[in-house]
Amino acid sequence: MKNRSMRPHSTLSNSRALAVALLLTCAQVAQAQLPPVGPLTVSTATVGAEPNPANGSVTYSSGVTFTGQRRVVGSLNANMPANTTLQVRITGGAGGTSLGYVVLNTTPRDIVIAASQSFFSTNTIAYTFTALVAAGVIPTTTRVVTFTLLAWP
Numbered sequence: 001m002k003n004r005s006m007r008p009h010s011t012l013s014n015s016r017a018l019a020v021a022l023l024l025t026c027a028q029v030a031q032a033q034l035p036p037v038g039p040l041t042v043s044t045a046t047v048g049a050e051p052n053p054a055n056g057s058v059t060y061s062s063g064v065t066f067t068g069q070r071r072v073v074g075s076l077n078a079n080m081p082a083n084t085t086l087q088v089r090i091t092g093g094a095g096g097t098s099l100g101y102v103v104l105n106t107t108p109r110d111i112v113i114a115a116s117q118s119f120f121s122t123n124t125i126a127y128t129f130t131a132l133v134a135a136g137v138i139p140t141t142t143r144v145v146t147f148t149l150l151a152w153p
Contacts (some may be wrong), residue, residue, distance in 0.1 A: 020080035038128040039140070050132050057126040064120045064149065071152040072112040077144040081103050087128045088145065091121040101128060104145065114152055 040054040072090060080086055087101040088111060096115030103109070112119065125147075131138075 014087045037125070037127055040127060042129060042131045053128045053130040053132075055126065055128050059124045060121065061122045062120040064117065066117060066149075069152040070115050070149050071110055072115065072147050072149055073108040073151055074102065074104055074111045074145055075108040076104050076106055077146070080143070081135065081138045083132040083140060084138070085130045086132075086143065089126045089128075090123055090147075091126070092123040093121045095119045101126075102106075108148065111147070 037056040037058050040056050042051045042054045045051040074088055074090075076086065086104050088104055089098060089101045091098050092112070092115070095117070096119030097113050099111055099113065102111050136147050
């Protein structure tokens, strides 16, 4: 199967060539824009198994000011293509609980809970993009991830 020409071009290999990519154009934390992550390209597989996930991350320092505790929710501007998944994990300093990798879609999901201001001194946002062979050929797709800081509990 011939790969489609896409911007950015990416491929996924299993027993056949598949084109799947995800470019996260921006993320927002306390109304601050972060640099893009991606493209996340699923490009390897073990024979007889589903393709290996693609990973990407960004680290940032924040001057978020608040009192009490907060939670971070995340959502996508559009759902992922069929048979693909995007997960996110935010880690930070002391004073908060990361819920590990959380699957994103258009519904806001808790990612961090019970976070104090110190949690946001330096954070890493890590993404994992997975695609099943059943996804087939998918044109390059872009998703915007929005993070919102809300009161906790």
